[in-house]
Amino acid sequence: MNTSRLPALRAAAVAAAALAVSCTLTAAAPAAESGATRLTPFTLTSPDFRDGGKLPSWTEFGGPGSEDAPCHGKNLAPQLNWRNAPEGTAGYALLVNDPDAPRAGGWHHWVLYDIPGSASRIDGHGTVQFTQGANSFGPPVVGWGGPCPPATGQPHHYVFTLYALSTPTLPNAGMTYEEVTTAITPYVLGATTIVGTFRLPA
Template sequence: MKIKQVVAAVLLAAPAFMSHAAMTLTSQDITNDHTLQNQQLFNQWGCTGSNVSPQLSWKGVPEGTKSFAVTMYDPDAPTGSGWWHWSVVNIPANVHSLAAGAGAVGGKDLPKGASMVTNDFGFKGFGGACPPPNSKPHNYEITVYALNTASIKLPENASPALAGYNILSHVIGKAQLIAPTNAR
């Protein structure tokens, strides 16, 4: 009898669970599993891109979302710890997109209240892809996180790893695009 009750409870709960769409991330500039374009490539270190952050849009936001964070991370960088290209925190919950170029140094095109963390290039802004010469393609992970807090408090000199630690402690949903790139 207990098994029937459990099955009945699961079946009754299933429609509510199954009706919630998963969070998705899309871009006019990037598609999943396609190489980053010249505009998303770095413009130093031997790379000659435009260093413009991609346009991003997300939907299927979980209930209880109070803010968002966006990151671009290269797990294939030959550092032993990957490479953080971009970290944005405190994007208001009513914002579901970032325009191309929103990652410009100074953050003037970010939504009010949002801020960038110093990337591994050493500046607060978007640092495009630039894998070392003759390397295998690097898989750039662009992720939007739905958070259960309206604000993440970070010191002015916070590292992307510290931002990531704080982001991951508040995640209630996420979506990702992965773009493999050989910039040279």
């Protein structure tokens, strides 16, 4: 995998959302330690894959809505954890996009919002939490829509972007990726990303 692409993918994810967040996609807060100041960046991680590494096979798209798709996986989202949210965070939104998909704006795999400011984890693994939005697999497919790239062996990159917001909720259920990016724009305090890859055949 070309890891040099990762910073560009992260920057593209935010640019596509038209959000005024740091180009490094971190929100840092100072903290005293032994008389010095250190940075504590807003950080997103997963116990299921490393940043820039392969997504597990069980994340592959499948189930309801996949009848006409070439993928027939378990369609389970990975667990996500985060720490060091910006001060004033009242809620979060998570957007997952595949910028390698041959579609303007990429392919949207997960739209999740109304995540409480007290949260620090998304369980994944089939657990339904928070408000699930519509993904690019089309109605009525909402929630996690796993990777399903063409069977060319070319890896696709899946950019998980977690936005810290100054609002706890958004106005509607079932919102699309574009609707969420528009709705959160006035409330973004910071953002953090993690990138997974997937290819077929595996």
